[in-house]
Every structure is written in C-alpha cells, then in structure tokens.
Amino acid sequence: xxxxxxxxxxxxxxxxxxxxxxxxxxxxxxxxxxxxxxxxxxxxxxxxxxxxxxxxxxxxxxxxxxxxxxxxxxxxxxxxxxxxxxxxxxxxxxxxxxxxxxxxxxxxxxxxxxxxxxxxxxxxxxxxxxxxxxxxxxxxxxxxxxxxxxxxxxxx
Amino acid sequence: xxxxxxxxxxxxxxxxxxxxxxxxxxxxxxxxxxxxxxxxxxxxxxxxxxxxxxxxxxxxxxxxxxxxxxxxxxxxxxxxxxxxxxxxxxxxxxxxxxxxxxxxxxxxxxxxxxxxxxxxxxxxxxxxxxxxxxxxxxxxxxxxxxxxxxxxxxxx
DNA sequence: TGCGTTTTGGTTGTGCACAATCTAAACGGT
DNA sequence: ACCGTTTAGATTGTGCACAACCAAAACGCA
Numbered sequence: 446x447x448x449x450x451x452x453x454x455x456x457x458x459x460x461x462x463x464x465x466x467x468x469x470x471x472x473x474x475x476x477x478x479x480x481x482x483x484x485x486x487x488x489x490x491x492x493x494x495x496x497x498x499x500x501x502x503x504x505x506x507x508x509x510x511x512x513x514x515x516x517x518x519x520x521x522x523x524x525x526x527x528x529x530x531x532x533x534x535x536x537x538x539x540x541x542x543x544x545x546x547x548x549x550x551x552x553x554x555x556x557x558x559x560x561x562x563x564x565x566x567x568x569x570x571x572x573x574x575x576x577x578x579x580x581x582x583x584x585x586x587x588x589x590x591x592x593x594x595x596x597x598x599x600x601x
Numbered sequence: 602x603x604x605x606x607x608x609x610x611x612x613x614x615x616x617x618x619x620x621x622x623x624x625x626x627x628x629x630x631x632x633x634x635x636x637x638x639x640x641x642x643x644x645x646x647x648x649x650x651x652x653x654x655x656x657x658x659x660x661x662x663x664x665x666x667x668x669x670x671x672x673x674x675x676x677x678x679x680x681x682x683x684x685x686x687x688x689x690x691x692x693x694x695x696x697x698x699x700x701x702x703x704x705x706x707x708x709x710x711x712x713x714x715x716x717x718x719x720x721x722x723x724x725x726x727x728x729x730x731x732x733x734x735x736x737x738x739x740x741x742x743x744x745x746x747x748x749x750x751x752x753x754x755x756x757x
Numbered sequence: 758t759g760c761g762t763t764t765t766g767g768t769t770g771t772g773c774a775c776a777a778t779c780t781a782a783a784c785g786g787t
Numbered sequence: 788a789c790c791g792t793t794t795a796g797a798t799t800g801t802g803c804a805c806a807a808c809c810a811a812a813a814c815g816c817a
Contacts, residue, residue, distance in 0.1 A: 488801095488802065488803075489803090490802085490803060490804090491802095491803095515803090515804075515805095516804080516805070516806090518804075518805060518806075518807090519803065519804050519805070522802080522803085523802080523803075526802080541812075541813070542811080542812055542813085543811070543812045543813065544812095
C-alpha cells in the first residue's frame with residue numbers, strides 16, 4: 446500500500462460513516478423488497494436463490510453457495526423451506542453422492558413469471574439514476590473483493 | 602417521476618446487480634469487523650451501540666433506535682447482552698417511567714480506548730481511497746433515504 | 758487394497774432483524 | 788376525575804448469517 450492510499454486521521458470518521466451507511470442501506474433496501482416478495486411467499490435471500498435457479502435451471506448447493514457467498518449453515522435450512530413450499534426439489538447427485546442438486550419444480554418455474562415485475566418495482570421505489578447505480582455497483586464490488594481478501598490483520 | 606428517470610429494460614439487470622452487491626458488501630465488511638471486534642467481545646451491531654454511547658454518554662432506547670434505525674425487538678436483547686457483559690447499565694427514567702436510559706459502566710467507558718484503533722484497522726483492510734468513500738457514503742445515504750420513504754407500491 | 762485426506766452438506770448454537778402482540782405509563786379532552 | 792389514545796419498551800416467533808462440529812462419500816497414493 447502506497448503512502449497516498451493510507452488514510453489520514455481525518456478519514457477515520459468517514460470510514461465509520463461508510464460502514465454504517467452500508468449496513469443501513471442494505472437493510473433499508475431489503476425492507477423495500479419485503480412487501481413485494483411477500484406476495485410471492487419469498488424472503489429476500491430466498492429470492493436470490495430462485496434468481497440463480499431461474500437462470501441456471503439446476504445447481505448444486507455448493508455452486509449456490511459460491512454464487513451468493515453463503516455457506517451450508519445458511520443454505521440448508523433455507524432450501525428446506527423452499528422445498529417445503531414446493532418450489533424446489535433436492536436430490537443427491539448419483540454421480541457424486543456428496544453433492545445435492547437443487548432443481549425447480551413446475552411450481553417454482555411458474556413463479557418466475559410473477560417475479561418479472563420485481564426489479565422494475567424496486568427501481569421505481571428507490572429512484573436512483575442508472576448512471577449512479579453503475580458506479581455504485583462497481584465500488585461495492587471493489588469493497589467486497591477487498592474485504593473478502595482482507596488479511597485479518599493480527600495487530601498483536 | 603419524469604420520463605428520463607424511469608429505468609428502461611436494460612437497467613433492470615443493473616438494478617438487481619446493485620441490490621446483490623449491496624447485500625454482499627455489507628456482509629463482507631462486517632466479516633472484516635468480526636475478528637477485530639471479537640477481541641473486545643463485541644459484535645458489529647453491539648459496536649454501533651457502543652459508538653453512540655461513547656459519543657453521547659447516555660441515551661434512551663428510543664434515541665438509540667432512531668440513530669441506528671433498529672426497533673426494540675432488536676435492541677432489547679442486544680442491550681441485555683451488553684448489560685450482562687458489564688458494559689452498560691439500564692434504568693427507567695424517573696421523569697418518564699416508560700423510557701429506559703442506557704448508560705456506560707466504568708468498564709464500558711474504558712473499552713473506548715481499546716476501540717480507537719478499529720477504524721484505522723478496517724480502513725487498511727479494505728483499502729478503498731477516501732475520495733471514493735465520500736461519494737459512496739453519499740450515494741448510500743441517498744438510497745437509504747429513498748428506500749425508507751418508499752411508498753410500498755401496491756401495484757395491485 | 759487399504760487408509761488417511763479432502764470435499765460436500767447437514768446440524769447445533771448464538772446473535773441479529775423484524776413483524777406482531779402485550780403491558781404499563783403518559784397524555785388529552787371532556 | 789375519567790377514559791380512550793398514544794408512546795416506550797419487552798416478548799414471541801420466524802428467518803437469516805455464521806462459527807464449530809459432524810458424517811458420509813470421493814479421492815489418492817503407498
């Protein structure tokens with residue numbers, strides 16, 4: 446890290462503000478999704494899983510976890526709830542009995558049509574211009590990447 | 602909403618990407634905090650509460666909730682854990698017995714010194730330049746504000 | 758072939774986040 | 788003074804998120 450990149454003391458407050466803003470914005474945005482998704486009987490994380498399945502048709506739990514950056518402790522019960530709701534099937538892969546393949550039921554596939562209006566509804570509710578969204582997405586990805594690779598500094 | 606602000610179909614994917622990026626970035630960043638805060642025996646939401654208390658000294662549960670945008674269902678058990686850890690006291694306000702005032706114990710006050718290094722450690726771990734952070738903070742606040750004011754469009 | 762290692766999911770326990778509901782205190786108008 | 792309404796906080800129940808641990812299947816190599 447070069448001298449110029451190292452934050453000076455004046456930045457520390459800014460740093461805290463960004464962390465809290467991120468935390469608050471994430472909760473506020475999922476709160477916008479909540480009533481919309483409720484009509485489909487989905488939570489936001491469940492909706493993310495369905496998005497992956499609608500796009501790929503069939504996915505192992507491992508691949509789902511990599512896409513959404515969630516571990517089995519989160520996904521296992523979530524997938525069991527989706528299965529109980531009749532939206533997905535789970536079956537061991539006969540080629541590798543360790544792997545569980547998640548696939549859409551007819552009901553889960555039909556739900557896709559009801560979900561097509563959701564991104565537009567959210568976009569209208571938040572109303573942030575597309576030009577800013579693209580920059581925001583890129584900055585957030587940068588932060589996620591940096592945070593994921595963060596070395597867990599043991600400052601002794 | 603004017604014609605120019607309405608997203609065209611091409612933006613819908615961008616919209617989803619931003620929502621997921623926000624969700625992922627928030628979790629990734631709290632994951633960076635986790636090992637650092639663990640040394641203080643705090644979780645990230647508990648740290649946010651302590652930040653408010655370190656700044657204001659004494660706060661009602663209601664004021665805490667407004668600052669952090671959290672309701673009593675989240676704060677009550679969290680504050681009980683902070684109390685069990687000996688970091689805060691809770692007492693009914695004698696002037697208004699409905700209100701509970703949260704204050705720092707000597708131990709909670711001392712913890713502030715151990716926490717001074719945290720923002721710097723996080724800033725170094727993520728390494729996003731200050732110039733971008735300021736813009737990011739402002740954009741996130743805009744989204745939070747828009748999302749909080751969102752009218753829960755009943756699209757019938 | 759046998760056995761240690763890795764991979765894949767599941768389980769358990771803790772701690773948010775939030776909706777819904779409840780109690781008690783304060784308030785407000787008559 | 789009375790009673791309906793509002794407000795502050797706690798409680799209950801559901802669903803993530805994640806750490807820690809576990810079991811079974813697959814792999815690899817001596």
